[in-house]
Amino acid sequence: MPRTLDPQIKRTLAERIRFYNELGIYDFYRREGLPAEIPLESAPPQIQLEPREPMTPRAKAVVAAPAVEGDLFEVANPKPESKVTDPAKALRIVREDLGDCTRCRLHKQGRKQIVFGVGNPRAQLMFIGEAPGADEDEQGEPFVGRAGQLLNNMIRAMGLQREDVYIANIIKCRPPGNRTPERDECETCSPFLMRQIAVIKPEVIVALGAVAAKTLLAINAPMAELRGHWYDFRGTKLAVTYHPAFLLRDPRQKKEAWKDLQMVMKEMGMPIPTKSAE
């Protein structure tokens, strides 16, 4: 049976959502363990909303459940880009909303600039990596260093150009010394990536490396287990392959990455060339 919320609770939730919206956060999840039914007699302050659910080991097929019913979001502010039909304009709105972001500690740990994302706003295929490195921080564009050159080769091997796809990272500022991003940094930054994905609406997402895969899927598993499967990421098909930086360190794994890309091409109905990325 459809649930209806008490108007007072609804107003309180809407205010809480607006508060998060002002921080640039638009995606909400219900914590595991929260009762499925919100008692109508509950006082509003008892309601717990979290901008992200905790990353815990989970089954491979992940479908994020919205925290609140759709009609509640109509009460709260919609995402500012949601009324814009041109995805390029919508992405500009997301970028403006991000601003000169200081939402996590990485803004004061030596970043030169925010690396938002690059590519076709209507891309059918989206690659998502981990974080900008030194070259990306310098140029303001993801995957422009040696790893970027390899990613370009991988894209070309698929019969595409870099301009055909969209490329982004889980976090948008370079971590000092290229360290792995902390979980809270990923959680703070990734809502903007979610908005980029929602605007672009790719047919397929390829997560490059374990950090991207684990953050998007909330699965704590080794790459050997993450690869070779299709996942449902909020209605979009998602596959996992090695990060190009890893492939530079261990070129023997390029063959395996090529298998992953062939799986993607097959799913997207693309002709599969015989030559792999070098």
Ligand code: SF4
């Ligand atoms: S990593 Fe993301 S959340 Fe953190 S300061 Fe940069 S843009 Fe903001």
